[in-house]
Amino acid sequence: MxxxxxxxxxxxxxxxxxxxxxxxxxxxxIGFLFGLIIQWSRVDTFDKIAGFAMLKGFKVPKMLFLSxxxxxxxxxxxxxxxxxxxxxxxxxxxxLILGGIIFAIGMAILGLCPGTxxxxxSEGNIDVLTGLIGGIIAGALFTYLYPDLKEIMGPDYGKxxxxxxxxxxxxxxxxxxxxxxxxxxxxxxxxxIEEEVGEV
Amino acid sequence: xxxxxxxxxIPGGIALALLIWFTFSQWGANRPIxxxxxxxxxxxxxxxxxxxxxxxxxxxxxxxxxxxxxGVLMGGAFTSLFITKTFKFRIIPPLWRKHKNNSPLSxxxxxxxxxxxxxxxxxxxxxxxxxxxxxxxTQTAVSGLIFGGVAIVVLILTGRLFYKNL
Numbered sequence: 001m002x003x004x005x006x007x008x009x010x011x012x013x014x015x016x017x018x019x020x021x022x023x024x025x026x027x028x029x030i031g032f033l034f035g036l037i038i039q040w041s042r043v044d045t046f047d048k049i050a051g052f053a054m055l056k057g058f059k060v061p062k063m064l065f066l067s068x069x070x071x072x073x074x075x076x077x078x079x080x081x082x083x084x085x086x087x088x089x090x091x092x093x094x095x096l097i098l099g100g101i102i103f104a105i106g107m108a109i110l111g112l113c114p115g116t117x118x119x120x121x122s123e124g125n126i127d128v129l130t131g132l133i134g135g136i137i138a139g140a141l142f143t144y145l146y147p148d149l150k151e152i153m154g155p156d157y158g159k160x161x162x163x164x165x166x167x168x169x170x171x172x173x174x175x176x177x178x179x180x181x182x183x184x185x186x187x188x189x190x191x192x193i194e195e196e197v198g199e200v
Numbered sequence: 201x202x203x204x205x206x207x208x209x210i211p212g213g214i215a216l217a218l219l220i221w222f223t224f225s226q227w228g229a230n231r232p233i234x235x236x237x238x239x240x241x242x243x244x245x246x247x248x249x250x251x252x253x254x255x256x257x258x259x260x261x262x263x264x265x266x267x268x269x270x271g272v273l274m275g276g277a278f279t280s281l282f283i284t285k286t287f288k289f290r291i292i293p294p295l296w297r298k299h300k301n302n303s304p305l306s307x308x309x310x311x312x313x314x315x316x317x318x319x320x321x322x323x324x325x326x327x328x329x330x331x332x333x334x335x336x337x338t339q340t341a342v343s344g345l346i347f348g349g350v351a352i353v354v355l356i357l358t359g360r361l362f363y364k365n366l
Binding site: 001002003008011012013015016019020021022024026027028029030031032033034035036037038039040041042043044045046047050051052053054055056059061062063064065066067068069070071072074075078083084085086087088089090091092093095096097098099100101102103104105106107108109110111112113114115116117118119120121122123124125126127128130131132133134135136137138139140141142143144146147149153159160161162163174177181185193 | 206207208209210212213214215216217219220221222223224225226227228229230231232233235236238239240241242243244245246247248249250252253254255259260263264266267268269270271272273274275276277278279280283284286287288289290291292293294295296299307308310311312313314315316317318319320321322323324325326327328329330331332333334335336337338339340341342343344345346347349350351352353354355356358359360362363366
């Protein structure tokens with residue numbers, strides 16, 4: 001056990017400064033804006049996320065699909081201009097399927113995920129704080145068990161994107177892909193969970 | 201000027217797309233948004249597992265995401281206090297009360313289990329909603345799309361089975 005927070009933060013800040021992924025103030029700003037957008041849209045609540053699992057409200061998937069649709073088209077051309085790069089995760093088939101199942105069971109119960117969870121904590125949800133503690137313990141256990149778990153996470157089918165598959169037609173494909181994502185966002189039902197007055 | 205108390209899914213989705221562009225770009229962080237590696241990094245650190253193979257693999261992403269998540273906490277607290285005015289200490293979400301039970305102890309216990317499963321599953325898969333779905337599907341990554349497909353189906357199935365009076 002090592003709960004020396006000063007040591008934790010100084011080591012972490014040091015590790016980040018050695019990378020070429022933005023200064024500390026810039027990363028804090030990106031996080032701040034993420035928290036602002038998520039909290040302002042109120043998609044950081046159990047009612048919105050578990051509410052989607054119960055098919056009572058669709059704001060979370062609508063917002064996700066819309067932003068993926070818009071971002072995918074823009075990012076494709078940003079990469080063509082040399083302004084950004086792809087950062088693709090490998091297809092570890094066993095891990096993706098088993099992990100996806102365990103993750104989604106937990107998400108339906110907790111009603112939050114690792115990105116929205118901290119936002120929910122920041123607005124005073126004590127239950128989500130115990131969820132975060134559970135998550136930190138899970139992270140430690142996973143780290144400890146990793147040498148054994150590695151075996152079931154494969155096979156590794158490498159890093160693949162759909163635009164790669166379409167080769168020279170990728171320009172057309174990315175438009176269809178982005179538009180399809182935006183269309184899904186609009187076609188999902190407009191039902192939303194009414195926030196109860198007592199809650200806010 | 202009066203700021204709106206809520207962002208709808210359209211302005212919210214557009215704002216999130218702009219933030220993804222900025223984060224990926226060379227003027228931003230030149231990397232995707234992600235969250236679950238940061239939580240695993242904290243767990244490994246607090247439990248003294250920094251000499252492990254896994255911690256060595258995730259030190260870069262994990263440390264970046266810890267700083268990102270601190271920003272997220274600040275942004276969420278600021279917005280809930282000053283814009284949406286929704287800051288309040290609470291334990292049981294209204295929908296839990298309606299479809300599960302009225303016991304704070306039960307909610308806290310299930311939250312702990314849920315949070316545990318979320319992070320353990322995300323680490324097995326190599327990402328979560330942010331890393332695999334939001335960032336992965338934006339890059340048309342096959343890994344992110346497989347994860348998203350599995351997760352949406354299981355999320356809805358769990359919702360059917362775990363809650364009542366639907």
